[in-house]
Amino acid sequence: MGDDNPHSGRGSAAKSWLERIAAIFTAEPQQVSDLEDIIAEANSRNLIDSDTKGMLQGVLDVSKMRARDIMVPRSQMATIDIDQPLAEFLPILLENNHSRYPVVNEDKDHIEGILIVKDILKYALTPDIEWELKDLLRPAVIIPESKRVDALLKEFRQKRYHMAIVVDEYGGVSGLITIEDILEQIVGDIEDEHDDEEGDDIRKLGSNVFMVSALTPLDEFNESFSTGFDEEEAGTIGGIVLHAFGHMPAKGETIQLEGLVFKVTKANSRRLVQLQVIRPKPTEDAELQR
Incomplete structure (x- = not known):
C-alpha cells in the first residue's frame, strides 16, 4: 500500500535528523564537528533557517572561547x-x-x-x-x-x-x-545593508591572499596555514592578532606573525571582525629574512 501522506517524506527526514542528533549525544567520544555537520544538514533540509543555524553555530563557537x-x-x-x-x-x-x-x-x-x-x-x-x-x-x-x-x-x-x-x-x-x-x-552584530555578507571562515582571494574571519578557531587556522600558534594563548586567530598588536588596531593596520602578514579589514571598538592574510611569495620570504 502506498503512502498517501504528502508530508511523510519531510517527517522521515526530520526523524532521521533527530535520530542522528540523539546518536551524537549518546555516542562516545562526542565531537563538536559532528554537531556542526548536523546543524549544516538541518539547514540544507530547511528544518532550521539560516538565522537559527547561525545562532547554533555561535553557541558552539562560544564554547571554544576564553575571556581574552x-x-x-x-x-x-x-x-x-x-x-x-x-x-x-x-x-x-x-x-x-x-x-x-x-x-x-x-x-x-x-x-x-x-x-x-x-x-x-x-x-x-x-x-x-x-x-x-x-x-x-x-x-x-x-x-x-x-x-x-x-x-x-x-x-x-x-x-x-x-x-x-x-x-x-x-x-x-x-x-x-x-x-x-x-x-x-551568538546572535552576531547588527549589520546594515552596506556590510558584506559573511561567508566561510577562510576565503581565498588570490594565490597568496586570503580573507579570514577573526573568529576562526585557532586549530583550523593552524591547519590551513601550517602555522604553530599556541592554542593555550587564544582560541581564535583574532585573539592571537589582538595580543600581538597590544592594542585595538584600526582598519588598515598590519602586523607580521610567523611569516604571514595580517591586515585588519574590519573591526569595531570592541573586537576584530575580519582579517586579510597575505602569504609572502618565495622571493618576499628571502627578503624578509635578510
Missing part, C-alpha cells in the same frame, strides 16, 4: 576616576553611552568598583542632595583571561551581574567583558 578572545582591551576601556566630580565625568557617560563603567583610583589597575549609570540619576537631577561617587559603586567581579566564555555566561545569568574585569596572570587589568559581548558572539 572577546574582551574589550584595556586601551579601549572607558573608565571614571573616583575623584572626578559629576561635571567632569558626565561627558564620558554621554560620549560612550554605556550603562556601566569601571571606576578607577589613579589608573586602570586599581578598580574601585562598577558604576551603574541609573544609580546616579536621582543625585544628578537633585543638586541639593550631597553624595559621593564611592557610595554608589557596586563590587567589581574579577576573572582571569583564561575563563571559559560559556561558563562566564552561566555565572552572569545565575549571579545577575553584567560586567566582569579581566586580569592577566600577574593581576594587572587587561580588559573587561560584558554579557552583551557574549550574546553578540
